[in-house]
Amino acid sequence: MSIFSYNGAAVVAMAGKECVAIGSDLRFGVQTQTITCDTPKVFRIHDKLYLGLSGLLTDAQTLHEKLMFRHNLYKLREERDMKPSTFGHMLSNALYERRFGPYFAAPVVAGLEPDGTPFLCGMDTIGAMEKAKDFMITGTSPESLYGMCESMWRPDMEPDELFETVAQCLMSGFDRDALAGWGAVIHVITKDKVISRTLKTRMD
Amino acid sequence: LGTSIIALTFDGGVILGADSRTSTGNYIANRASDKITPLCDNVYTLRSGSASDTQAIAGYVQHFIAQHQAEEGDQVTVKTVANLVKMMAYNNKDFMQAGLIVAGFDKHGGGQVYSISLGGTVTATPFAMSGSGSTYINGFCDKYWRENMSEQDAMEFITRALRYAMTWDASSGGCIRTVTITAAGVKRQFIQGSQIPPTYGELPRQQVVA
Numbered sequence: 296m297s298i299f300s301y302n303g304a305a306v307v308a309m310a311g312k313e314c315v316a317i318g319s320d321l322r323f324g325v326q327t328q329t330i331t332c333d334t335p336k337v338f339r340i341h342d343k344l345y346l347g348l349s350g351l352l353t354d355a356q357t358l359h360e361k362l363m364f365r366h367n368l369y370k371l372r373e374e375r376d377m378k379p380s381t382f383g384h385m386l387s388n389a390l391y392e393r394r395f396g397p398y399f400a401a402p403v404v405a406g407l408e409p410d411g412t413p414f415l416c417g418m419d420t421i422g423a424m425e426k427a428k429d430f431m432i433t434g435t436s437p438e439s440l441y442g443m444c445e446s447m448w449r450p451d452m453e454p455d456e457l458f459e460t461v462a463q464c465l466m467s468g469f470d471r472d473a474l475a476g477w478g479a480v481i482h483v484i485t486k487d488k489v490i491s492r493t494l495k496t497r498m499d
Numbered sequence: 500l501g502t503s504i505i506a507l508t509f510d511g512g513v514i515l516g517a518d519s520r521t522s523t524g525n526y527i528a529n530r531a532s533d534k535i536t537p538l539c540d541n542v543y544t545l546r547s548g549s550a551s552d553t554q555a556i557a558g559y560v561q562h563f564i565a566q567h568q569a570e571e572g573d574q575v576t577v578k579t580v581a582n583l584v585k586m587m588a589y590n591n592k593d594f595m596q597a598g599l600i601v602a603g604f605d606k607h608g609g610g611q612v613y614s615i616s617l618g619g620t621v622t623a624t625p626f627a628m629s630g631s632g633s634t635y636i637n638g639f640c641d642k643y644w645r646e647n648m649s650e651q652d653a654m655e656f657i658t659r660a661l662r663y664a665m666t667w668d669a670s671s672g673g674c675i676r677t678v679t680i681t682a683a684g685v686k687r688q689f690i691q692g693s694q695i696p697p698t699y700g701e702l703p704r705q706q707v708v709a
Contacts, residue, residue: 498697499665499672
């Protein structure tokens with residue numbers, strides 16, 4: 296059994312008109328046993344920067360804690376929050392540091408740059424970064440998620456429409472995945488606020 | 500076949516229940532599969548384990564029972580069918596991974612349930628369950644099963660048990676299919692996924708924070 300499908304996850308991030316949305320499923324399980332239904336895979340770094348991590352959950356949690364530590368030091372020295380693009384490059388470097396004993400986690404970074412433009416990037420487990428203008432996904436059923444996102448994404452969506460699109464892509468994507476699902480949480484980040492919504496989904 | 504299957508006898512017959520998920524690895528290949536297969540008019544089987552192995556066994560047993568039925572000239576007993584399934588599983592035990600539950604109704608013994616596990620053991624019990632999802636509902640079933648329930652109570656019990664198994668087991672899910680076999684005949688029922696109340700749906704949720 297692959298180490299990347301030990302826990303199971305589904306993360307989708309999309310860019311809209313001066314807003315981004317990122318969402319994940321809520322299942323925490325060990326192979327086929329489901330343990331809880333309230334474990335999000337998306338973590339807040341600061342109000343305009345969210346990080347989604349799929350793969351082995353222990354590595355996702357540790358990576359999140361290490362990055363929070365680095366961001367907190369950055370804030371003390373620079374007296375400002377880190378730009379999403381900077382964070383992406385820092386994460387890529389942090390992952391490549393462990394090239395021959397990697398963290399088994401695949402991240403997606405979603406945020407708004409200081410001038411308001413959306414920023415999306417995704418990486419593999421050793422930090423190969425790819426930026427995108429439309430959407431980024433990661434998880435145990437990438438084919439399902441890519442299929443949904445390619446069909447449903449349109450440019451310049453408003454925050455409410457973006458939320459609907461991410462919700463539908465995430466839910467239909469993980470409904471065909473035995474290891475992801477059991478509820479979903481979606482954060483929509485705009486220039487003045489973040490709206491977080493928890494979805495009720497099929498619990499199987 | 501990651502699965503949750505249950506069969507139980509009630510006052511007047513048997514009910515067989517199964518989930519509908521077939522997964523290859525973590526991809527759900529079929530989310531509405533039918534794991535309840537007829538072996539003859541009054542005996543059905545629930546399949547768990549390897550899908551191909553159980554389909555092959557069911558195919559062979561259907562063939563031999565049809566011949567036997569023609570010779571008997573009367574309804575075949577559930578015990579005979581269960582025995583035949585056992586022979587298939589036992590004689591080919593090195594090559595197979597099949598856990599089946601055979602259940603049906605005949606006029607001599609009423610409703611009967613036989614569980615045939617991996618090596619070919621036959622166990623006759625009033626209530627049986629199998630598949631990866633059955634492990635999560637052992638406690639629930641021990642507490643709530645009663646002998647000689649009414650048909651409605653038995654149906655409620657099965658749907659509730661399967662609902663919990665489908666929640667906790669990742670390889671079970673989809674919709675619930677049931678087959679009720681009585682002296683009057685066979686009745687198939689289908690409960691859509693959207694009609695199954697979600698587990699924890701009734702509890703208020705704490706706000707999930709990033």
